[in-house]
Amino acid sequence: xxxxxxxxGSQSSLRDANRNLVVETVKRYGGLTQVELSEATxxxxxxxxxxxxxxxxxxxxxxxxxxxxxxxxxxxxxxRRVGLAAGVQIGHRHLRLVLGDFSHQVIAEQTLPLPADxxxxxxxxxxxxxxxxxxxxxGASLDDVVGLGVGLPAxxxxxxxxxxxxxxxxxxxxxxxxxxxxxxxxRPVYVDNDANLGAxxxxxxxxxxxxxxxxxxxxxxxTGAGIVINGQVHRGVAGTAGEIGHVQxxxxxxxxxxxxxxxxDTVVGASALIDRLRVSxxxxxxxxxxxxxxxxxxxxxKVVAEAGAMIGMxxxxxxxxxxxQLVVVGGELAETGELLLRPLREAVRRNVLLNQIAPLExxxxxxxxxxxxxxxxxLALQSTALPLRVDDDQAAxxxxxxx
Amino acid sequence: xxTANDVPLLSLRGLGKRFGAVEALVDVxxxxxxxxxxxxxxxxxxxxxTVAKMISGVLVPDTxxxxxxxxxxxxxxxxxxxxxxxxxxxxxxxxxxxxDVTSNLxxxxxxxxxxxxxxxxxxxxxxxxxxxxxSRIPSVKSPLSTLSKGQRQSxxxxxxxxxxxxxxxxxxxxxxxxxxxxxxxxxxxxxLRDLGLGVVLISHNMNDVRAVSDxxxxxxxxxxxxxxxAATVSHEAILAAITGAPSTRELDSRAFLPxxx
Numbered sequence: 001x002x003x004x005x006x007x008x009g010s011q012s013s014l015r016d017a018n019r020n021l022v023v024e025t026v027k028r029y030g031g032l033t034q035v036e037l038s039e040a041t042x043x044x045x046x047x048x049x050x051x052x053x054x055x056x057x058x059x060x061x062x063x064x065x066x067x068x069x070x071x072x073x074x075x076x077x078x079x080r081r082v083g084l085a086a087g088v089q090i091g092h093r094h095l096r097l098v099l100g101d102f103s104h105q106v107i108a109e110q111t112l113p114l115p116a117d118x119x120x121x122x123x124x125x126x127x128x129x130x131x132x133x134x135x136x137x138x139g140a141s142l143d144d145v146v147g148l149g150v151g152l153p154a155x156x157x158x159x160x161x162x163x164x165x166x167x168x169x170x171x172x173x174x175x176x177x178x179x180x181x182x183x184x185x186x187r188p189v190y191v192d193n194d195a196n197l198g199a200x201x202x203x204x205x206x207x208x209x210x211x212x213x214x215x216x217x218x219x220x221x222x223t224g225a226g227i228v229i230n231g232q233v234h235r236g237v238a239g240t241a242g243e244i245g246h247v248q249x250x251x252x253x254x255x256x257x258x259x260x261x262x263x264x265d266t267v268v269g270a271s272a273l274i275d276r277l278r279v280s281x282x283x284x285x286x287x288x289x290x291x292x293x294x295x296x297x298x299x300x301x302k303v304v305a306e307a308g309a310m311i312g313m314x315x316x317x318x319x320x321x322x323x324x325q326l327v328v329v330g331g332e333l334a335e336t337g338e339l340l341l342r343p344l345r346e347a348v349r350r351n352v353l354l355n356q357i358a359p360l361e362x363x364x365x366x367x368x369x370x371x372x373x374x375x376x377x378x379l380a381l382q383s384t385a386l387p388l389r390v391d392d393d394q395a396a397x398x399x400x401x402x403x
Numbered sequence: 404x405x406t407a408n409d410v411p412l413l414s415l416r417g418l419g420k421r422f423g424a425v426e427a428l429v430d431v432x433x434x435x436x437x438x439x440x441x442x443x444x445x446x447x448x449x450x451x452x453t454v455a456k457m458i459s460g461v462l463v464p465d466t467x468x469x470x471x472x473x474x475x476x477x478x479x480x481x482x483x484x485x486x487x488x489x490x491x492x493x494x495x496x497x498x499x500x501x502x503d504v505t506s507n508l509x510x511x512x513x514x515x516x517x518x519x520x521x522x523x524x525x526x527x528x529x530x531x532x533x534x535x536x537x538s539r540i541p542s543v544k545s546p547l548s549t550l551s552k553g554q555r556q557s558x559x560x561x562x563x564x565x566x567x568x569x570x571x572x573x574x575x576x577x578x579x580x581x582x583x584x585x586x587x588x589x590x591x592x593x594x595l596r597d598l599g600l601g602v603v604l605i606s607h608n609m610n611d612v613r614a615v616s617d618x619x620x621x622x623x624x625x626x627x628x629x630x631x632x633a634a635t636v637s638h639e640a641i642l643a644a645i646t647g648a649p650s651t652r653e654l655d656s657r658a659f660l661p662x663x664x
Contacts, residue, residue: 110583129583
């Protein structure tokens, strides 16, 4: 968590800055106790308490009594009426949607199976219809939705919200996805890579919450990573940072969708794993490989373990470059638990540069298979600017849906 | 999904059916393995529903064999189909609007303890079945008339799970549903497969078919006209087989022919 110095200047501008800091921090974590808020903001407990009281009176936040390590505490969340946001994950074979509020509470969700190589027009149309349906399901209207976060299994250029590498998602790379959806729904849309969203979710709400530098590895149909440096996702100039699925591991190796040879995805991607099992186990879906591995099928377990070791080797390289405190592993393959994680962890530990400060930990995503879609929700919430007019017209704090 | 030397759960061999001058089915083959969704697609009148009716004992084939676990069987009535572990959801659902969810699930096969109807056990099983399907139906006591079209389809699919079937036939389960209701039904179909059942899915919607099926079998004018691996086949190749157009593969190979000088 970053510590921000209060802005210099007059007393009232200082108070405004502190108030903003508290709201931003609550928005970032969804819900914190006043003590945690004081730790996260660096403000004194008395200041936090005063600000929370003001914000409560203005209807910006809600408080509820809770317990932290056996003591009574005041949990602070943003008031629900501040608005809703939607998170969408467009996967290779599934569409996932969640609707949540500013406390990051998911209040409705939906999954739709998708065909392989689904078309951009059909899928975006379905996203729009499903978002409207989810909003209606909770008795709200689209006006209550401050924004929509969308995750894609491809590198995304943050400035345009378009897929930045040709060939990875054929048909999708020429479409302005954010624009299509925001035109359709009339709400701001923020598009990002799914591994980056997983990283946002895990570093905000999940396993990496305590750490400022972490890496989220997504082992799924393809492999990717989201890099968090100093609490911020590092995307790179074209959004390809952390695309470990396209690190060369085989020489010369098979041809990859990206145009290079021997990429990690050609060795541990879903089609590579399925092809290896085709002769012995018949044509399986990735879901079957995961389920069979969990059920103790040795062939599937072996394929998953070898994938873990290979991914771990590449993640070790990323570990040397970034020096994170924690590697969080998510994606479908991570549902096999230690079957994937142990060889991955061993490969990371073997190849990373050891230091005397802290060992590099490798853990499973605590948000599980929902990490990416929750990350999409968090992205939409964090990208939304809330108009704060606590001093003058206290009742006028409304929904700010500015892009 | 299957291992190479598995015996299919259900196997149709050379099925034929005539209605007067109409050849509804000619020499149709179909295999369904456990833990697999086989989609049956085709134009109107291609014979999809006729196949479904033969599997579920509504129609008896004129020619051909039906095998279950490799053994030849006859399915003269829907009751016989049920006894063989085959459950079917027809397009028109056949549910009772005035009864609640549990009563609909057990309609015609209510459980009894002694001479008394065992409502408690039925409700327990109903809850379990709906949970197995990840269904979003709030209560097993809601009358059917209060449910949406999609939720009714969920009830109809859940009904097939009563009595532990091994093969489920779904005739156009997503027709006339909204996208979110379709999402529910497709999720149910995935669950049926994950529960180890063999599923025959009849549908017009290529998106839905390619989303959840493992293999796609195309019927055209009552005949087999292609079998595809759903994970790799293109939309166009299936449409070509349905409409009888030369397949894209044929077109591709023509394109590669040397141009005559």
